[in-house]
Amino acid sequence: MSTSTIPTPVDPDARRVPPMGGFNLTVLRIELRRMLRNRRTMFFTLLFPAALFLSFGGQPNWNDNAGHGNVAAYIMVSMALYGAALTAASGGAMVAMERALGWSRQLRLTPLNPAVYILMKALLALVLGAVAITAVNVTGIAQGKPHMPVHVWIECAVLTLFCTMVFAALGVFVGYLVPGENAMQVLGPGLALFSFLGNVFIPLDEGTWIYRIAEWTPMFGVAEISRWPLTGDLPWTAVVNAVAWFGIFVAGAAWRMSKDTARV
Amino acid sequence: MTMTDHTRSADAVRLPAVRLDGVTKDFGSVHAVRGIDLELRQGEIVAFLGPNGAGKTTTIDMILGLSQPTTGTVSVLGHQPRQAIARGLVSAVMQTGGLLKDLTVRETVAYTASLFADTKPVDEVLDSAGITGIADRKVAKCSGGEQQRLRFAMALLPDPALLLLDEPTTGMDVEGRRTFWSAIRRDAERGRTVLFATHYLEEADQYADRIVLVREGRIVADGSGSEIKALAAGRTVRATLPDADTDALAALGGVDSVEVRGDSVLVHAKDSDAVARYLLTETTARDLEITSKGLEDAFISLTGADDEEQK
Structure with missing residues (x-):
């Protein structure tokens, strides 16, 4: 710097801090557009659960009573849960992938608060989960077999949506354990297994040894909660199961995040 | 503002x-x-x-x-x-x-x-x-x-x-x-x-x-x-001189270090002229070369990048 030029001094106090830790709709819009043009996400979110519903939902006993509705409705709620869980888990795994790509570090050089980043990711997972649930429900309406009162229909969908947060946390956790694109290779079959054990695909017979094991798996509790408006029956063990697994996955994700010694 | x-x-x-x-x-x-x-x-x-x-x-x-x-x-x-x-x-x-x-x-x-x-x-x-x-x-x-x-x-x-x-x-x-x-x-x-x-x-x-x-x-x-x-200023004088008297060289004014490599002697000094004059008049040294240090050498001598290699 030559002595003849006097640089304009910077007045640091004239600079503003963004409100709400950087939370804004532009990011949500760009992130949403980003997810919607990802063909794999769209396949798992829209087509796959709907296709599963159509193949499982065509059982001969589809019109038998199931709580306040019929068996087809029961299967529809289950498939919506599976689709939304898969979507949320892949969204969670993306958090870890973005960290591996150095994007999280890039964001740390902006005013964005890390908690706000996670909040925005959670909101996106909810939006995408809602898309997945809607896809299965619209398929159900189009097919015409599921039957239950409208308020039950809505209550099931809303409960399912919030239950998917358990799998968003699982996605973050697994994303850290298995870096990169491989996370979905683990999460895909893993969630399918949990869904079988969680009474989501095929009803398990109560009292069998496999049922005893299944009761302890992560999909079991949330599935009972999601179908509660329909079945009218919610064992307290299911609530404990859901809360416990949510706690375990959040703790696991937080543990891996803090253990991550790579540059942020 | x-x-x-x-x-x-x-x-x-x-x-x-x-x-x-x-x-x-x-x-x-x-x-x-x-x-x-x-x-x-x-x-x-x-x-x-x-x-x-x-x-x-x-x-x-x-x-x-x-x-x-x-x-x-x-x-x-x-x-x-x-x-x-x-x-x-x-x-x-x-x-x-x-x-x-x-x-x-x-x-x-x-x-x-x-x-x-x-x-x-x-x-x-x-x-x-x-x-x-x-x-x-x-x-x-x-x-x-x-x-x-x-x-x-x-x-x-x-x-x-x-x-x-x-x-x-x-x-x-x-x-x-x-x-x-x-x-x-x-x-x-x-x-x-x-x-x-x-x-x-x-x-x-x-x-x-x-x-x-x-x-x-x-x-x-x-x-x-x-x-x-300037911190690492000075030049290197290199000459062929078997059995060089390193103590005498080191005793010259402005000499930082003396190195013997086979028949060659390398003297790092601030006053390279004095070293050259000594070598050519008082000894049998021949093939004398004087080189100045660049920023590269300054960097190496200040950061000890050389030492890193040996560790």
């Missing part, structure tokens, strides 16, 4: 862009930074020069608030590093990574812009970075140079008062490097402070107002390029 507010302007001028006081950083038993005191004035272009593992990146991370010093304090324009970042006062450009491949160039800039309270318009930044033409291209489809321009566009969005660069011109051609530095200098004249880590000694000498040399977590030299060179 208004021009009438004289006291504030005067304070702002005096406010150092970066101030490190007794900063150390340990990673377990590894002492990455062993005590750095450094003050950068506003508008300075400073090169942070040192071998790998000298603590450059660790120090930059602490200035960015990405990690906390074990002891000591860091302040950026009178604020804590995270506060300075929140106000858009500091930006940094990384060498690799830090981009989402499935976003377009414009989306990446718009995303980053939305996180700051005040930014330049997205289109203006795209234009000045010369990436308007590829604004709708996916980042994955951009070349390395285009991605680097994008990183700069992102860094310049908040009009930062302090810009940190890690090996900024790696992969740039000569022309790109020249354009880059003239842009950096233009901004520095308007008051922006630039701190860049580099391995290019020539680049540090050519473009920085000031060079801070670090070695093993400490500052070993701090000054202009010519001052740094």
Whole structure:
């Protein structure tokens, strides 16, 4: 710097801090557009659960009573849960992938608060989960077999949506354990297994040894909660199961995040 | 800031862009930074020069608030590093990574812009970075140079008062490097402070107002390029002289070191003339050569890059 030029001094106090830790709709819009043009996400979110519903939902006993509705409705709620869980888990795994790509570090050089980043990711997972649930429900309406009162229909969908947060946390956790694109290779079959054990695909017979094991798996509790408006029956063990697994996955994700010694 | 507010302007001028006081950083038993005191004035272009593992990146991370010093304090324009970042006062450009491949160039800039309270318009930044033409291209489809321009566009969005660069011109051609530095200098004249880590000694000498040399977590030299060179000033006198009397050579005025390599003797001295005169008149030395040290040698002798090899 030559002595003849006097640089304009910077007045640091004239600079503003963004409100709400950087939370804004532009990011949500760009992130949403980003997810919607990802063909794999769209396949798992829209087509796959709907296709599963159509193949499982065509059982001969589809019109038998199931709580306040019929068996087809029961299967529809289950498939919506599976689709939304898969979507949320892949969204969670993306958090870890973005960290591996150095994007999280890039964001740390902006005013964005890390908690706000996670909040925005959670909101996106909810939006995408809602898309997945809607896809299965619209398929159900189009097919015409599921039957239950409208308020039950809505209550099931809303409960399912919030239950998917358990799998968003699982996605973050697994994303850290298995870096990169491989996370979905683990999460895909893993969630399918949990869904079988969680009474989501095929009803398990109560009292069998496999049922005893299944009761302890992560999909079991949330599935009972999601179908509660329909079945009218919610064992307290299911609530404990859901809360416990949510706690375990959040703790696991937080543990891996803090253990991550790579540059942020 | 208004021009009438004289006291504030005067304070702002005096406010150092970066101030490190007794900063150390340990990673377990590894002492990455062993005590750095450094003050950068506003508008300075400073090169942070040192071998790998000298603590450059660790120090930059602490200035960015990405990690906390074990002891000591860091302040950026009178604020804590995270506060300075929140106000858009500091930006940094990384060498690799830090981009989402499935976003377009414009989306990446718009995303980053939305996180700051005040930014330049997205289109203006795209234009000045010369990436308007590829604004709708996916980042994955951009070349390395285009991605680097994008990183700069992102860094310049908040009009930062302090810009940190890690090996900024790696992969740039000569022309790109020249354009880059003239842009950096233009901004520095308007008051922006630039701190860049580099391995290019020539680049540090050519473009920085000031060079801070670090070695093993400490500052070993701090000054202009010519001052740094003067610190390790002197020339090397080499001659063929079997059975040289090293003690006599070392006793000459201004001799720093004497080395014997086979039949050759190498004398590092500030007064090379005296050494040459002695060798040619008092001994049977022949094939005498005198070479001056470049910045490269200054760098090696000050940072002990030679020692690193032997360890």
